[in-house]
Amino acid sequence: MPEVQEILEQYGGTFLQKHRLSLVQHKAMNAIRNCRTSRLGEHMDKCPHCGYEHPSYNSCRNRNCPKCQTFAKERWIDAQKADLLDVGYFHVVFTVPQELNALIYRNQRGCYNLLFRCAAETLQELAGDKKYLGAAIGLTAVLHTWGQNLCFHPHAHCIVPSGGLTTLGKWQPSQKKFFLPIRVLSRKFRGKFMALLKLQIPDIDFKLVSQCFRKEWVVYCKPPFKDAACVMEHLGRYTHRVAISNNRILKVENGAVTFKWRDYRDGSRWKAMTLSADEFIRRFLMHVLPAGFMKIRHYGFLSSRGKQKKLRICQIQSGTSLCRKEKLSAEQLIQKLIGRKPSQCPRCGYSGLLRTGFAPPGS
Structure with missing residues (x-):
């Protein structure tokens, strides 16, 4: 599916030539473009049991990034x-x-x-x-x-x-x-x-x-x-x-972006809206705080x-239970999101992926 990152990567350069951005907008735009790519650094996940290998890229952690x-x-x-x-x-x-x-x-x-x-x-x-x-x-x-x-x-x-x-x-x-x-x-x-x-x-x-x-x-x-x-x-x-989340973007083609939106003035019906890539990026960056x-x-x-x-x-x-639940670790939260431990091999299920081949950002 098309993503905000793809739109910024493909049309962001042209947009920057036409518009002046604030420093925080520049940072947000660059962070989203680089998120989970080799430009932010990476490492290789390798399974010693079945030989599975897969590169893992670092996230940008920008609060405007749909992925993060x-x-x-x-x-x-x-x-x-x-x-x-x-x-x-x-x-x-x-x-x-x-x-x-x-x-x-x-x-x-x-x-x-x-x-x-x-x-x-x-x-x-x-x-x-x-x-x-x-x-x-x-x-x-x-x-x-x-x-x-x-x-x-x-x-x-x-x-x-x-x-x-x-x-x-x-x-x-x-x-x-x-x-x-x-x-x-x-x-x-x-x-x-x-x-x-x-x-x-x-x-x-x-x-x-x-x-x-x-x-x-x-x-x-x-x-x-x-x-x-x-x-x-x-x-x-x-x-x-x-x-806007990535799952609302329907297609990106011929310099235009089509996404779905809910029209609350028309019985909350879902509709499709098509904007030029330039206008889509302008509207998206308008909401960078x-x-x-x-x-x-x-x-x-x-x-x-x-x-x-x-x-x-x-x-x-108010009769609320005072039993404090322990906070979940980062590994437990990731497991909740992806359905398996991040250290578990997705191919054979072996719980012990090795991290090798670290590459720093910009290498």
């Missing part, structure tokens, strides 16, 4: 299992109107931070109101900047346990399908975001501000998860996703500051 995110996702999910509560979880999505897209793209780091801050504060402040829950909640927020068609669409996915800690330190479970009214969430988020945006960008166009205030901002909550296992599966689907930017953040009793003590209280009072 599967293992990173599994490792992150395994590390989060100890923080799960045996309660329901809600999935809340905060979006901003498309009129702000150009402004946000020109001020990415500041506006992305603002999106995180306003989404978290909106949920925490309303949940703390006795009219709704009257408790301090925890949440995990993940930033996405794309839509299904690869256009720029910044939004934050928030996973929220259905309950929190009262001021007396007692666990307060939510008795409703969702404890916060969506319209109240939307308007509070809108007010916060626009007020702080005007402080951050003093010369913002007044007409743009008025236009955004007149619109109803889209905030929606998905049905609660059945159990903790569903939460982890869902989290993994969002935390390490890149703009600023260097060092944290796209996954924890708040409330899930934040690093309060987790040691507060999460323990939540686990005890």
Whole structure:
């Protein structure tokens, strides 16, 4: 099947001649092009039992690489299992109107931070109101900047346990399908975001501000998860996703890329879209985040500051088992993904592949 790597390798040189890229975009593009090729170094796996030999190439480990995110996702999910509560979880999505897209793209780091801050504060402040829950909640927020068609669409996915800690330190479970009214969430988020945006960008166009205030901002909550296992599966689907996965690319030919996308405005139907290779690469690189930017953040009793003590209280009072599961090793995670131990010969099943013939990057 065609891959993002193949598209960048075949058409990336022409693209670079026409467009100026940031340093982080250059790094991402080069990393994906070189991922699991001899350019990043290699070694030979050899089976002493049947003589099987196969070269293994190093991964780029770039967070924008479709190939490298599967293992990173599994490792992150395994590390989060100890923080799960045996309660329901809600999935809340905060979006901003498309009129702000150009402004946000020109001020990415500041506006992305603002999106995180306003989404978290909106949920925490309303949940703390006795009219709704009257408790301090925890949440995990993940930033996405794309839509299904690869256009720029910044939004934050928030996973929220259905309950929190009262001021007396007692666990307060939510008795409703969702404890916060969506319209109240939307308007509070809108007010916060626009007020702080005007402080951050003093010369913002007044007409743009008025236009955004007149619109109803889209905030929606998905049905609660059945159990903790569903939460982890869902989290993994969002935390390490890149703009487009390789399995969505249908074909690459005659300077054009065809991929499938889900049209949510047309009953979530799958459709095919064809773009020139130049436009496909432009859209893909548009979602490379600023260097060092944290796209996954924890708040409330899930934040690093309060987790040691507060999460323990939540686990005890919500009836969550305190039996800690040991983290899986890298070998165990790879075995989970490929169905066999990485040291096991795929031909004869002998468990003892030897690594020989190391070649450093660029050799």
